[in-house]
Amino acid sequence: MSAERILITGAAGLIGSFLRPxxxxxxxxLRLLDIADMGEAGAGEEHLRASVTDLAALERACEGVDAVVHLGGLASEAPWxxxxxxxxxxxxNIYEAARRTGVGRVVFASSNHAAGFHPSDEAPAPDYLFPAPDTYYGVSKVTGEALGSLYHSRYGLDVIAIRILTCNERPPDLRSLATWLSPGDAARLFEAGLSAPSPGFRVVWGVSANTRGWFSLDEARAIGYEPQDDAEPYAAELTERFGTLDPESPDARWLGGRFCGPDFGV
Incomplete structure (x- = not known):
């Protein structure tokens, strides 16, 4: 697929800022959409100020677009x-706007929190791991995946749901030695999602090729993803800083980490 015009929702957020360049x-x-300021438009960019809650605005945003990267939304737990x-x-609204305007593909930013209550010691977590959301936020990602399946089966929309893990410039803690997704690998994975020929509906893990990884990369590689980064070079520094990961802590026990803790919520 040749994506000449891509709509990116939530373009002002952390992952949007990684993907934009x-x-x-x-x-x-790149047609960038957010309710927040995105700075000055660069070469090859179009900026739109709108909310994903506004279907009419999203229809206008989807006009003439080849594919949508849907990052927009609340990025952590919030009231129901x-x-x-x-x-x-x-x-x-994103799926429906894409359908109405003839957009052929949506790459959806799902999350490990769609399956957060699966234990980490059953690694590697398989592709298409059955949902076990850890929060209302996780429920929203399960719903986004289910909507993607529906819009593929009923309307023929190509949908790739990426269950994103710890996407940061560098691994921030001990847990992320297993869950890190580097900005470079994030871009490689989203580019694969945009360019894979006729993918249908897919669910893939969004993670780098970490030595201590907990997740299958088979389905991500099947759409053309070739990760180049590994959290392991940061292991000694993080161990010196934080010690060892308590095996009884939520960060160690569950794919959702602290989102599965008894005190996490709203």
Whole structure:
């Protein structure tokens, strides 16, 4: 697939800021959408200020677009009504706007929190691991995946749901030695999602090729992802700083980490 114009929702967020320069290509236009300021538009960029809760605005944003990268939404746990409005209804709006305007593909930013209550000691976590959400936020990602399946089966939309792990410039803690997704690998994975020929509906883990990784990369590699980074070079520094990971802690026991802890919530 040749994606010449890509709509990126949530483009002002952390992952959007990582992808924005890395998905830029000669002859490609990035149409960036957010409710937050995105700074000055660069070469090959179009900026739109709108919310994913506004279906009419999303229809306008999807006009002339080849593919959508849907990052927009609340990025962590929040009260149910907020999650339902922004993450669930907002994701429905993206799929529906894509359908109405003839966009052929959506790459959806799902999360490990869609399956957070699976134990980490059953690694490697398989592709398409059955949902076990750890929060309302996790429920919203399960719903986004289910909507993607529906819109593929009923309307023929290609949908790749990426269950993103710890996406940071560098691994921030001991847990991330297993869960890190480098910005470079994030871009490589989203680019694979945009360019894989006729992928249908897929669910893949969004993680680098970490030596201590807990996740299958088979399905991600099947769509053309070739990770180049590994958290292991940071292991000695993180161990010196934090000691060892308590095997009884939520960070060690569950794929969702602290989101599975008894005190986490709203």
């Amino acid at each position: 890395r998905l830029a290509r000669p002859g490609r236009t 009504n907020d999650i339902a409005d922004v993450n669930i209804n907002g994701t429905y």
